Amino acid sequence: MLRSHKLQVGEVGSTVKCIARCGAGVNNIPVEDMSAQGVVVFNTPGSNANAVKELVLAGLLMASRGIYQGIDWAKVTEHTTDEAFTKDVESSKKNFGGRELLGKTIGVAGLGNIGCLVVEAALGLGMNVIGYDPGLTVDAALRLPGDKVECVDSLETLLAKSDYVSLHIPMIKGVTENIMNQRMFDLMKPDASLLNFSRGTLVDNDALLSHFGAGSTGSYVTDFPALALQGHPQVISIPHLGASTEEAEDVSAIMAADEIQDFIEHGIIRNSVNYPETLLPKRGTVSTDAKGSRLCVFNRNETGTLGEITGRLGSVDCNIVNMVNQSRGDYAYNVIDLDEVPPIAIKDALMEVDSVLRVRLISR
Numbered sequence: 119m120l121r122s123h124k125l126q127v128g129e130v131g132s133t134v135k136c137i138a139r140c141g142a143g144v145n146n147i148p149v150e151d152m153s154a155q156g157v158v159v160f161n162t163p164g165s166n167a168n169a170v171k172e173l174v175l176a177g178l179l180m181a182s183r184g185i186y187q188g189i190d191w192a193k194v195t196e197h198t199t200d201e202a203f204t205k206d207v208e209s210s211k212k213n214f215g216g217r218e219l220l221g222k223t224i225g226v227a228g229l230g231n232i233g234c235l236v237v238e239a240a241l242g243l244g245m246n247v248i249g250y251d252p253g254l255t256v257d258a259a260l261r262l263p264g265d266k267v268e269c270v271d272s273l274e275t276l277l278a279k280s281d282y283v284s285l286h287i288p289m290i291k292g293v294t295e296n297i298m299n300q301r302m303f304d305l306m307k308p309d310a311s312l313l314n315f316s317r318g319t320l321v322d323n324d325a326l327l328s329h330f331g332a333g334s335t336g337s338y339v340t341d342f343p344a345l346a347l348q349g350h351p352q353v354i355s356i357p358h359l360g361a362s363t364e365e366a367e368d369v370s371a372i373m374a375a376d377e378i379q380d381f382i383e384h385g386i387i388r389n390s391v392n393y394p395e396t397l398l399p400k401r402g403t404v405s406t407d408a409k410g411s412r413l414c415v416f417n418r419n420e421t422g423t424l425g426e427i428t429g430r431l432g433s434v435d436c437n438i439v440n441m442v443n444q445s446r447g448d449y450a451y452n453v454i455d456l457d458e459v460p461p462i463a464i465k466d467a468l469m470e471v472d473s474v475l476r477v478r479l480i481s482r
Contacts, residue, residue, distance in 0.1 A: 123146065135478065136381050138361070138372045149391060158392065165366060178219060181311035182216045182222075219245055223247070224281065228287040232286045246268075250272065282313065282350075290375070298326070303327075303329035306329075310337060336352070392449065395444070411479075413452075419450040431460070435479055437456060
């Protein structure tokens with residue numbers, strides 16, 4: 119189980135069966151290398167959603183009301199009497215007035231677990247909401263109050279119509295990396311603010327500075343500080359706090375532990391980023407479990423592999439009670455329930471199939 123530790127391939131021994139990231143992002147895990155070894159990589163989507171949503175709300179307020187700048191002013195202003203200090207407070211507060219969120223438009227780019235919560239919170243603040251997500255799932259769509267959210271078909275449209283933009287997009291190198299580039303910034307309203315609590319590399323920092331230099335009066339609020347942006351008056355940077363609440367850490371750890379337990383004891387795969395979702399009856403719920411076993415076979419998704427696997431089982435008189443075959447991209451996962459415990463040599467026999475990567479035998 120990992121949080122932020124950057125896992126190296128050499129740290130993963132041959133006995134490791136799965137890895138769980140206590141959080142949504144898995145950029146600190148060599149996922150492709152693990153896939154090739156038949157190691158399942160789990161994440162915990164949604165476990166930190168409420169914590170990030172609350173941070174986004176704080177970001178909205180900081181972007182709109184001059185709170186951050188006002189706090190800085192109050193820390194450094196110097197006076198010798200309370201009377202002089204109070205007078206200066208009253209005369210200076212106009213510099214930090216800002217504007218209200220009520221009636222303003224927020225564009226939420228990415229409508230997953232966090233994005234949907236941000237939508238709900240923004241509606242509660244009386245904001246108009248525009249949503250964009252090219253991969254919108256059915257579950258997410260059902261969570262959205264369709265009569266209150268305007269869904270658009272491009273990020274460009276969202277940017278052009280929003281007073282605030284909140285990014286909730288996964289960072290995919292070469293795809294969403296620097297998705298907020300100069301062309302995108304040029305589409306934004308001159309006073310629009312950008313909130314990024316997803317990944318720092320979604321934003322091209324040079325393009326952002328150019329955007330500010332061209333006259334934009336909006337703010338950039340993020341929990342991914344960058345040296346290039348440090349000290350800029352329109353940038354509000356905080357440490358990466360999105361999932362750092364006690365509650366989020368507890369929820370993500372429990373979720374990761376449950377995923378591992380279900381996989382180790384029953385072969386169930388849920389919330390994996392590299393192998394297919396495979397939901398199975400837990401062992402002990404079917405009558406054959408008293409003397410049977412469950413084979414879990416990981417393989418490259420190649421034609422003919424399934425036939426070779428079943429052929430090897432037939433050669434040692436293993437009777438298949440139930441079988442599930444799932445694939446995802448280049449990899450596949452087979453779960454085979456047998457009515458007897460097979461000879462231990464069956465694992466070696468299956469590993470002789472060229473495309474098979476790993477075999478697990480779960481039996482009492």
